Amino acid sequence: MTAKAMGTAAMLDAAAINLLGGADEFDGEAKAVTLAPVGPVAQRFLSDRRFVTAIMGPYGSGKTTTCFQKILNATLWQRPGRDGVRRSRGMVVRSTYGQLETNVMADWFGWFPKTQDNWNGKEHKHSLSIDLLIAGKPIPLEIEVLFRAVDQEDKPEKLFKGVNLTWGWLNEVDTLHPNIRGFLMPRLGRYPGTREGGCQWSGLWADMNAPDIDNYTYGWLVDGEMGVSEELLEKLRAIYGAQFGIGFHPQPGGLTPEAENLANLQPGYYDRMAATMTANDKLRFVDNEFGAVRSGQPVYPEWNDKFHCAAEPLRALDRPAMLAIDGGNTPAAVLLQEDDDGQIRVLDEIVIVTPDDETVLEKLGATAFAKAVRRHIDQKWPKLRLQREVIADPAIFYGEAEDKLSWAQEFVGEFKGKLRAAPVAGNRINPRLKAVRTCLTENVGSKPGILVSPVCRQLRRGFNNGYVFTRQKTTSGVATLKDKPDKGPCSHVHDALQYGVLWIRKSGIASEESEQEKRRAQRETRVAHSGFAAGAATGGGWR
Incomplete structure (x- = not known):
């Protein structure tokens, strides 16, 4: 099943469940289109229509697959235009194009192969026309996906200026600069235009592995601080009303019975990973918990x-x-x-x-x-x-x-x-x-x-x-924990x-x-x- 250039739509069956092709391809992401959620938390993230949503999970938990599915959802949530087509235009943001190509675009093109007709390499734009078959009824969709790298603090303003979008996806958001949010949010809700049905829903979503506790995403996603000016906040509240808010969806840890996407991973995936990691890395990348600051030891590991x-x-x-x-x-x-x-x-x-x-x-x-x-x-x-x-x-x-x-x-x-x-x-x-x-x-x-x-x-x-208790080196060079918690x-x-x-x-x-x-x-x-x-x-x- 492929998606072709605008005007020659491919038929995709939403009821089809496609997992991975073989044991040698077990990397946690689907290699073909699937609308089957990888787990209950991923499902709640997919259906969450709040203005900002984020999914945080361990390695291999299917976050990229889930974000691909949200692109389809964001398009389905639009009103059809006069021609019956639902449209969306979005931007996927990462720190470098190399990371985009390796970690996002390679899997995306597995779902929707690029061709000379649908891929603009100069603009890093992929234009798709799809007939999505839902309950036996074809739903025509047109999706434009822009891939953009932002690796400097002063680039977002220039990069996003003049771009009219429906949605934005901040991939590995904890590695991006916080100011990207303030420049990207005003560009959302500007597409499709009135003649094409208008923008019924718009929003920003993000994915990440659990970062250290002092990463800005904790204040944004856990504490609910938008991280933008009060002036912009007031405008957003006026536009989005009850939809305005943040939905944070942390997936279960990889070693728990509730772990998601296990069907798409090799047996023992998380056990092998945990055996080779430091305690803090295991906490973040396997257990899906925020890591301790400055490589310290948490004072209260009993906290749940x-x-x-x-x-x-x-x-x-x-x-x-x-x-x-x-x-x-x-x-x-x-x-x-x-x-x-x-x-x-x-x-x-x-x-x-x-x-x-x-x-x-x-x-x-x-x-x-x-x-x-x-x-x-x-x-x-x-x-x-x-x-x-x-x-x-x-x-x-x-x-x-x-x-x-x-x-x-x-x-x-x-x-x-x-x-x-x-x-x-x-x-x-x-x-x-x-x-x-x-x-x-x-x-x-x-x-x-x-x-x-x-x-x-x-x-x-x-x-x-x-x-946390932070570490100190003794005169012999041995690292030990201090007797008192860090005065942070x-x-x-x-x-x-x-x-x-x-x-x-x-x-x-x-x-x-x-x-x-x-x-x-x-x-x-x-x-x-x-x-x-x-x-x-x-x-x-x-x-």
Whole structure:
């Protein structure tokens, strides 16, 4: 079955299921046209009509085949023109033409062979005319596919200028520059024209293997940040309405029973691959999980994003919530509640990032942060009741010099309430990590011991391998892990969570030697005399 030049359509039967031709061709992608989805996740991606959709999967999971199928879907979703033909024009984008030819075009031409009539090598344009047979009825389609390479930051504006498209496909999107989205999105929805039925649906889709957690695609696809200007966002919302949004579809890991596209892979494909990979590469390319930053080791390997992260933003229970904070130059806070079963529910986080980069935290003093926290709670949680005690980083209770107020005093002066130091002697990291780890591993009945709202973006990013132990070399040249997690952008909100969980659980705290206890008691006495940490501070703003 072939697709010919415009005007001489080939007949393709949508009911036909074509797999691979032989064992020597097992590379995970179909060599001929098939509309059979490679698995349930791929099917949901195919049928998702939101403006932005993406599929992330391990090696060999059939992502390229699935994106070919989406090209056909995107054309079927158009209105027929006066001649009864449904049309679409799209662009496939990759970093280099060599990558396009090897990883996309070779398989595409296996589906729809290029001829002198349908291929324009100068423009890298493939023009197809197809009669797609669905339920015995031929559906005439015309598809134009433009293949484009963008390997420099300044090229997208010139490359996309003046191009009218229906759809765009960002192949291996994690390897592309983020600014491509902003230049490509305005070109979508401009074809076909009114005389040819108008553009009924338009959108952008992407595919990738799981990248490292600090790749821009995490913020875009997992956190739902479009990555374009507010002006463009408003225009897109006005055009697409309810369709405007992001659909992210991660496939199951290759070693799980739910793995997709196994019928098109040799037996033992993923086992052999896993045996030759580093732990981080296996995590990304076999297990289909975001990799750890800077080749670090995740602090919480017990985290299961599908289990510990709520599908929808959490609503507050009818009881007071706890505010837990981490102080310093880049402070952060979390709002927690414990339900009747003992599950800790993380309602929200307060993390102030720079306007240009959400991976860079804004430096704030205690007073400015207190105002930001109060503003956030008043705007996002106007009916929320807070408990009087704010649980805090023990280190914030001491000023740098005798004549300086401590961070805690400055915070309380603005926020009011009672600040309590988290119950961890010496602010040691191990009891703090243990408290959170216990919640991750010990369920409450059928529920996770801790449930995090998806609005907690930095917290979730940290759990998903952004909060790591980094490596260091000893004097003998041996690489070892550091004793404490890396102080990256996710660490501060995780510190706040640890303090809050410790207060709720009051567990995992080892006893200290008597001299340490004595010094701690002396410090707490001095703090109590200041009138804020021991509970003497009062004030408004508490519900």
